[in-house]
Amino acid sequence: MRTITFSQAVNEAIAEELRRDPTVFLWGEDVAEAGTPFKVLSGLVEEFGPERIIDTPISEPGFVGMAVGAALTGTRPIVDLMFGDFLFLVMDQLCNQAAKQSYMSGGKLKVPMVLRTNLGATRRSAAQHSQSLQALVAHIPGLKVALPSSPREAKGLLKSAVRDDNPVVIFEDKLMYQAKGPVPEPEEEELIPFGQANRLQEGEDLSLVATSSMVQVAEEAAEGLRAEGYSADVIDVRTLVPLDEDTILASVRKTGRVIVLDEGHQSYGATAEIASRIADKAFYHLDAPVTRFGAWDVPVPFSPALEDQTVPDVARTVERALQLIRGEVARA
């Protein structure tokens, strides 16, 4: 397998889907010549032309709403939403329109659109360009939510998203765009199915259940635990909707301890839902309280010294894991 960046993997996925299906097009802000501020889409307009790689005005509700209408009428739009934080601008079009058309129409209407956006703090971008808002959309029935954790995942999940007949929101970790990883050759097409979590490491003492940017944190934390003589299961959730509960529960039933990690705010976040399901369905297998680790409940601060504190990191994950394993968690 060759090694390419996360950004190249996304670019390849889009190019392959554009070549395969003429009803697929992409639009968003600065996607054509500029190739987005992250340069993820560079080169696409040269191959596919401005008819299929379309620069829009800075009108997020407008172009998301139009993508819904285009998806309802025979095309498969990929929408580039430059920052995940801009989801707040498109809530009506995404949650009241895209998410509900199929159900409200008794299944007669379909909205095969993909909203590509991103998540992730520690890029020194402050409170309105650093949020991880996946829980917000996962809360709305009718939207699928994918969270790739590596270049290979980014490509395989995006290709599946484009072929899905439902609206899919896919969050790319903007700090991972330059990260490299193994990805199958283009001729070995790989579609990663939704609703199948991926067990990355096998262990006995603890389960680390993580999404997106936190998968890397979980993997490094597992290494840290190994140095202390413990082993961890590392589960990449892959898609919040649909959620592969079975894989998560099987892991927790085996290890009896779990930390759920997600970069969104901890309160009412993705970690809360997953932890709740574990508590409901694996309670009698637990040797320690279900623990979760999300971002602090503060707007992301600008100062690097402050910002780094607000999101989960490897050291604090290892520390919590050791407390759980050693039975040092305070009992109220």
Next chain:
Amino acid sequence: MTARKTTRKTTKTARKAARKTVDSAGRTPEQLLEAYRQMVRIRAFEDNANELYLQAKMPGLTHMSSGQEASAVGVCEALDERDKITSTHRGHGHCVARGATFRPMFCELLGKEEGYCHGKGGSMHIADQENGNLGANAIVGGSTGIATGAAFSAKYLGTGGVAVCFLGDGALGQGILYEVMNMAALWKLPVIYACENNQYGEYTHIDEMLAGNMLERARAFGIEAEEVDGQDLLAVMAAADRAVARARAGEGATFLALKTYRYFGHHVGDINRLLLPDQGGGGTLEGGARPDPALRRGPPREGHRHRGGAHRNRRGHQPGGGGGG
């Protein structure tokens, strides 16, 4: 407006007069009569829906389009099977005008499985995909993006189709309308913004909500804008024909301001703030008459030939199937 109007005895002179009513698009008197029937059907539908609601047989809430029949029918008569519409919470008329049948519509209003959306949408969300109706929308202005996107895909796929966005004057307060009009103008999309100006956004009069002139808002984007008497079926048809021709010719979007009247309140059972002058509303119609939509130049007199017959309209539906107006 009653169905009886359309069935007067034919005389030679009336036949001559009927031939003169053939409009600029070359519609036959039969087609015009069919359009008139569609208006009657809408009124009949709304009267029955109102009755069902007042008898507490219908769950939820519903918004009557009585009084606005000519805008729905006049615009939809200009469309063909390639075209799409999006509708509003006050959308029964658009749905009928586009060719829906009463039974699945009423079943939808009553939350039944046989409804157009299997009872999952209800009055405010009826969609009739087969007739190109992408659905009513319960968010004011919520379907402006959908319609404009449907126009984009018509252009992208080269279907030759046009998308009509029905919106009320209340939707002029929503920002997304201006975002999508901007893109429609930039990309010359085949979309028609059919603004049914019934002069009230929910309970509040347009004068309290709209600054400036609504036509100028569209014109600011370079979008062709036209004010039309929304109670005059032939005038609406003619304006819609022009808009459709422009759209199909690749000349882009049109904004139609269709001045009309809402005979009931915002929804059935509310404060029923009526518009007509003789009922204390702000309507300005001379003499306080009900501004019923009509073929203002008189109904075609040859219509009696189809009365009670097996005539089907071009969408294959039995006209007048819903009972008298």
